[in-house]
Amino acid sequence: MKIIVCLKQVPKNDSILRINEQGTWIQDRDLTYEINESDQYALEAALQLKEKHGGEVIALSLGPARVQTVIKEALARGADRGIHLEDATLDNLDAFGISTAIAAAAKAEGFDLLLTGLQSDDYGYAQTGVIAAELLGLPHATIVMDVQATDGGIRVKRELENGFFQWVSMPAPAVLTIQSGINTLRYATLKGIMAAKKKEIKKLDAAGLGLDTASLTPKMQFRRVYVPVKSKQTQFLEGSPAEVAAKLIEKLKNEARVF
Amino acid sequence: MANGILVFIEHVDGKINKASYEAVRAAQLIGAQIGQEASAVILGQGIGDAAAEIAAKKLKTVYTVENEWLKSYTADGYTQAFKQIIEQVQPALVLFCHTYEVRDFAPKLAASLKRILLGDNIGYKIEDGQPVFTRQVFQGKLAADVVPVGDTPHLVSFQIGSFRGDECEAGQAAAQALSVNLDADVVRQQPEERFKEAKAAVDLTQAPLIVSVGRGIKEQKNIEIVKKLAESLGAEIAASRPICDNEWLPMDRQVGSSGQTVAPKMYLAVGISGAIQHIVGMKGARTIVAINKDKEAPIFEIADYGIVGDLFEIVPALTAEAEKLK
Numbered sequence: 205m206k207i208i209v210c211l212k213q214v215p216k217n218d219s220i221l222r223i224n225e226q227g228t229w230i231q232d233r234d235l236t237y238e239i240n241e242s243d244q245y246a247l248e249a250a251l252q253l254k255e256k257h258g259g260e261v262i263a264l265s266l267g268p269a270r271v272q273t274v275i276k277e278a279l280a281r282g283a284d285r286g287i288h289l290e291d292a293t294l295d296n297l298d299a300f301g302i303s304t305a306i307a308a309a310a311k312a313e314g315f316d317l318l319l320t321g322l323q324s325d326d327y328g329y330a331q332t333g334v335i336a337a338e339l340l341g342l343p344h345a346t347i348v349m350d351v352q353a354t355d356g357g358i359r360v361k362r363e364l365e366n367g368f369f370q371w372v373s374m375p376a377p378a379v380l381t382i383q384s385g386i387n388t389l390r391y392a393t394l395k396g397i398m399a400a401k402k403k404e405i406k407k408l409d410a411a412g413l414g415l416d417t418a419s420l421t422p423k424m425q426f427r428r429v430y431v432p433v434k435s436k437q438t439q440f441l442e443g444s445p446a447e448v449a450a451k452l453i454e455k456l457k458n459e460a461r462v463f
Numbered sequence: 464m465a466n467g468i469l470v471f472i473e474h475v476d477g478k479i480n481k482a483s484y485e486a487v488r489a490a491q492l493i494g495a496q497i498g499q500e501a502s503a504v505i506l507g508q509g510i511g512d513a514a515a516e517i518a519a520k521k522l523k524t525v526y527t528v529e530n531e532w533l534k535s536y537t538a539d540g541y542t543q544a545f546k547q548i549i550e551q552v553q554p555a556l557v558l559f560c561h562t563y564e565v566r567d568f569a570p571k572l573a574a575s576l577k578r579i580l581l582g583d584n585i586g587y588k589i590e591d592g593q594p595v596f597t598r599q600v601f602q603g604k605l606a607a608d609v610v611p612v613g614d615t616p617h618l619v620s621f622q623i624g625s626f627r628g629d630e631c632e633a634g635q636a637a638a639q640a641l642s643v644n645l646d647a648d649v650v651r652q653q654p655e656e657r658f659k660e661a662k663a664a665v666d667l668t669q670a671p672l673i674v675s676v677g678r679g680i681k682e683q684k685n686i687e688i689v690k691k692l693a694e695s696l697g698a699e700i701a702a703s704r705p706i707c708d709n710e711w712l713p714m715d716r717q718v719g720s721s722g723q724t725v726a727p728k729m730y731l732a733v734g735i736s737g738a739i740q741h742i743v744g745m746k747g748a749r750t751i752v753a754i755n756k757d758k759e760a761p762i763f764e765i766a767d768y769g770i771v772g773d774l775f776e777i778v779p780a781l782t783a784e785a786e787k788l789k
Binding site: 220334365371372373375430439448460 | 537538539542562563564566567568570571573574575577578579580581582583590595598599600601602603604605606607608609610611612613651652653654655656657658659660672704705708709720721722723728729739749750751752753757759761763764765766767768769770771772773776777779780781783784785787788
């Protein structure tokens, strides 16, 4: 099974976010980054499928030079090679533009499965894989918990709402978006880190992908980014642990009338 | 000429998803402000009763699309059918509630029309006569105002709970059947029966008091201090998704979009940052208390009472204080 896994580099979960001067996104200086959470589960799912069925796992990431650390981390965990999409025209794309670039790279490479995480922790579009499937003319499934190989295709367990699940079969090649928490992540071993140094990372720019820049024209626009307006006035209780505990119980009893 | 707002009505075997009424309400409100009439569309087989239920809301038309390939939901079937519907109805705006089903097919539908889904919005405002949509980024830490670029139709979804479905205006909509062409070449996914994994032994929806624990607890053994707090308050213990994924508490204790939706008298969140997926499961609580080390945590956006500090100090102090209530 030849599997391409899309990995996004996002600011660390506990990052302090500062809005940029134009008020359209955050400042990227001083940020530290990590692999988007659900993408890590997609990578693990790919590695487990390879262990079971053989084949190859290719880690793909789009972004500036810093995303190489994401690809290297994936190679150290066991991916066979990497593809890095880097081009100034690929910065600040919307989900359609990102999916267009990913679909072009995936098509040129060829694959049985294209995996993404469910959703990114920064923009949170939850669309990249689904749009890529449409652009590639392939079937897809989202919020996938389990993947089984079948004759000529796959059978996946999807998470639905209210505690329901559903198995869905479809032919391969296919695109799947993977839910967080479905497997146990492995960490890179020293041996893996050493082995990764010898693995290939192919770099591609917009021209190398054969992208028509018109296909990257934004279909949505950010007017402004801001700290959310509070829907409730939060009373912050201050003092020593014993003091705040006493204050809270008093307020729950006499103000909120919980007890 | 593009005209009107079209609302997608979701159902399972003819039973309408309540979230769809929220999308109807959004369409009624936005439509009144931008001078567009709202209509609705429902896809499936044997959906007459569901269509009649929707037609009792203030809508111009309820479109029904009956087809054997739409009997069970598939991303391919719904996308292809909906694309044909949009070509026939030519709406200016298509509204969805951002359910798991919508997440599965609406981005594909938008891409098939060379559009993008403006997904998971929590509200809107009107600027220069046009709607501007507000969505959360960085898991709710920041908000963004976004607009579609390019020709109509524009496709927009709203997060569950953004509008009051029970405030839909009543009315009498016209009924109109539409037909679509689908076949086995189009519909590649073969869905099996929906099922539940473990029966929910604990019904958190009925609990008046809930103490819920999240990632901030760090280790499985630390769960004990939260259990003690719950016991001393006479509350049920619940958790955010990462805790149940790690099997530190069973799955039936999970609150959020993939767990239970609760509305207790009090919800006390311990070490829960407040990702959207968790918030949708508990924001209906009457009183929300949050204990978190990060003052910027989104949970404080919806909390009535907040304590910023080390939960490992505060939780035992609170347990001692709660014991005095007995």
